[in-house]
Amino acid sequence: MKKLILFFGLCLxxxxxxxxxNPKLACTQPNLTVSKTVEKIYELTGTTAKQYLYDxxxxxxxxxxxxxGNFFKTISLQTKETENAAALGFSVPVDATxxxxxxxxxxxxxxxxxxxxxxxxYGGLRIGSLYVSNAGDPTIGRIxxxxxxxxxxxxxxxxxxxxxxxxxxxxxxxxxSKLNTLIELNxxxxxxxxxxxxxxxxxxxxxxxxxxxxxxxxGNQVIFRTSSYAKFADHFVPEGNGKARGIMTxxxxxxxxxxxxxxxxxxxxxxxxPFFSEDFQSVKNNVNFTLPGWSNIVEKASKLWKSxxxxxxxxxxxxxxxxxxxxxVAWLVSPKIDLTGYKNAVLSFRSAQHDLKVDSPLNTxxxxxxxxxxxxxxxxxxxxxxxxxxxxxxxxxxxxxxxxGIDLSAYSGNINIAFKYIGxxxxxxxxxxxxxxxxxxxxxx
Numbered sequence: 001m002k003k004l005i006l007f008f009g010l011c012l013x014x015x016x017x018x019x020x021x022n023p024k025l026a027c028t029q030p031n032l033t034v035s036k037t038v039e040k041i042y043e044l045t046g047t048t049a050k051q052y053l054y055d056x057x058x059x060x061x062x063x064x065x066x067x068x069g070n071f072f073k074t075i076s077l078q079t080k081e082t083e084n085a086a087a088l089g090f091s092v093p094v095d096a097t098x099x100x101x102x103x104x105x106x107x108x109x110x111x112x113x114x115x116x117x118x119x120x121x122y123g124g125l126r127i128g129s130l131y132v133s134n135a136g137d138p139t140i141g142r143i144x145x146x147x148x149x150x151x152x153x154x155x156x157x158x159x160x161x162x163x164x165x166x167x168x169x170x171x172x173x174x175x176x177s178k179l180n181t182l183i184e185l186n187x188x189x190x191x192x193x194x195x196x197x198x199x200x201x202x203x204x205x206x207x208x209x210x211x212x213x214x215x216x217x218x219g220n221q222v223i224f225r226t227s228s229y230a231k232f233a234d235h236f237v238p239e240g241n242g243k244a245r246g247i248m249t250x251x252x253x254x255x256x257x258x259x260x261x262x263x264x265x266x267x268x269x270x271x272x273x274p275f276f277s278e279d280f281q282s283v284k285n286n287v288n289f290t291l292p293g294w295s296n297i298v299e300k301a302s303k304l305w306k307s308x309x310x311x312x313x314x315x316x317x318x319x320x321x322x323x324x325x326x327x328x329v330a331w332l333v334s335p336k337i338d339l340t341g342y343k344n345a346v347l348s349f350r351s352a353q354h355d356l357k358v359d360s361p362l363n364t365x366x367x368x369x370x371x372x373x374x375x376x377x378x379x380x381x382x383x384x385x386x387x388x389x390x391x392x393x394x395x396x397x398x399x400x401x402x403x404x405g406i407d408l409s410a411y412s413g414n415i416n417i418a419f420k421y422i423g424x425x426x427x428x429x430x431x432x433x434x435x436x437x438x439x440x441x442x443x444x445x
Contacts, residue, residue: 027156032110034059038079038088042125045118049130049138052113059155060090061164062107063182064247067100068261070230073142075099075152076180076247077109080164087166089180089247090125092152095142102149105260106164108157116143116151122250123176127151165245170220171402173248174255184245185257188214189271190237191221199226199262200233212237214244214257217272217442218405219348225249225256232262242267253396274440276337280314283307289316293335295375301325305332305421308435310398316419319433320363321355323425331378334417334439342443345408347417349439350400353391356432363430365390366420369408373416383418391434400437408441 036056064076073096078089092111103109117130119140131141143151165182173183194212197204204210208228215221224244226233243266246259259265283289289296289305296304301323308317320328339345351365367388373381388403395401408415417439424430 029156030110030153032057032112032153034110036113038090038125039085041090041113041118041127042088042120045120045125047120049117049119049140051115051117051130054114056113058111058113059108060111061159062103062105062109063089063161063164063180065100065105065260066097068231068259069233070227070258070260071247072227072229073097075103076182077111078164078181080159081166086177087164087181088125089178090127091121091180091249092148093126093128093140093142094148094152095145096148102154103152104158106159106161108155108159110153110155112151112153122179122252124179124250169218170214170216170222171218171404173257174220174222176250178248179250180247182245183248183257184243185214185216185222186243187241187272188216188244189241189267190224190239191215194224194237195239197237198234199230199237200228202228211256217346217348217440219350219402219438219440220404221350221400221402223254223256225258235262238265238267239271240267241269241271253399272442274442275342276439276441278334278439280307280316280437283309283314283316285309289332295331295333295373297331297333297376297378299329299331299378301328301330301425303328303330303425305330305419313437315435315437317433317435318421318423319355320423320425320431321433323431326424326426328421328423328425330421332419332421332436333373333375336373336375336414336416337441338414339408339412339441339443341445343409343445345411345441345443347386347403347406347408347439347441349388349403350437351390351403352398352400352435352437353393353395354397354433354435356391356393357429359393360430361422363423363432364421365434365436366422367403367406368418368420369411370416370418371411371413373418381416398435400435 036058060077063078064071074091074093076091078087081087126140128140129143131139165184167184191213200210209225212224213221214224245264249256289307303323305318367386368383370381370383
C-alpha cells in the first residue's frame, strides 16, 4: 500500500506523462555588423583568385543543402530580392560534410571576408581559401574544417525558402545573374532520353554525375545534374510534367540545374505532347537531306541542305564552307502540318551555328510559313516570315538554343514550315553553318 501511495505521489509531482519535454536549443546571435553588399563584392572581383584584405562582412541566406547528397562540400547562399535589387548568389566551398545541420536552408549567415579569396568562376562569385593547381595557377579551394565556421557565422534569423525562391522560365534561368540562387522552373518535363532511366546512370556518368535535360513547350532546355551520391540517384526519373526547384550552377558554358532532394521535383501533371514533332534521329550522316514529306530546294547556286549525325544526335545543316558560289540560298520545307482542331498552336525548334565570321542578313537563317505550298514550287507559294530566335556570332559554337515559342494561332488548316539559309561560299566573311533540330508544334484540342 505504501508503494502505491508513493507511486501516486510521484505521479502528482512529475505529472506521470509519457511526454518528454524537448530541450530548447539556445541560439547565440553573432555580434557582427554588415559592412559590404554582395553586389559590391561582385564589382570588386575578377576571374583571377584574389585575397580580400579588409575586415568586411556580408550577409546572405543559405539556399543549398547537402542533406540529400546532391551537393558536396559547397554551400550556395543568396541575398533576398527587393523591389530595387534582384537576388544575387555565391558559393562557398568548405572541407566539411553534413553542413546542413548548422546551415539550414533559409538561415541568414554573416560571412567574414578578411583573408579569404574571391573569384568569378564561369560568371559566379566564389569565396574560399587559396588553392594552387599542379600547373601553378591560383584558384579558389575549400575552407578548412577548422576554419569555415569562423568565416560562415550562422545567425538566429531564418526565412522560409518560399520567400527566397524565384519562379522563372528556363530561358530566364539561363543567366549568370541567377547562379547560386534558388529558382523554380514551372511547366517543365524531362526529355525522352531520360524516361525510364534513373536519375544517375553509370552508363551516362559525366564526372561522377548524370546529365539529363529539362525542357519547356518553347523548346528551351537546361541540364538537370544528379550526383552518384544523391540519396535518390537510383530512383526513376518522373515521366510527367510539373515543376522543379533547385540551384542554378555553371561549368564552362553549360548551365546546370541541381535539386537538393527528390522532393524538389514535383511532376504529377500530364506530359506535354506535341501534335507535330521531328527530331531527325532517323537521318543519315553527311548526305543530302531527305525525309518523307520534306522538300530540300535550292534557290541559288547548287548546294542542298544536308543531314548530319554528331554524338548520336541527328539534325539538319546547311554549310557554305565547301562551296565557292557567290550566293547560296536553300530551303528546307516541312511536310504539310494540319492545324485543324487545335487552338493556340505554338511552334518551337532548336538551332545552332558553327564557323560564323560576322552577323549579317547576307549570312543567316530565316523561318517562314505558308498555307499554299504545293511541295515543289517556292515561287508559287505565299511565304510569311516568322520571328524566331536564331544563333549569332556570340552564340557558342554548336550549342543549340531555343527559337522561343512562335505563335501560330492565326493559322488554320494545312501549313508548311520552311527554314531558309542565306550565305556565301565565295566571300569567306559570309560563310559558316546553321543547324536545325527538335521541331515541335503544341496545341490545345
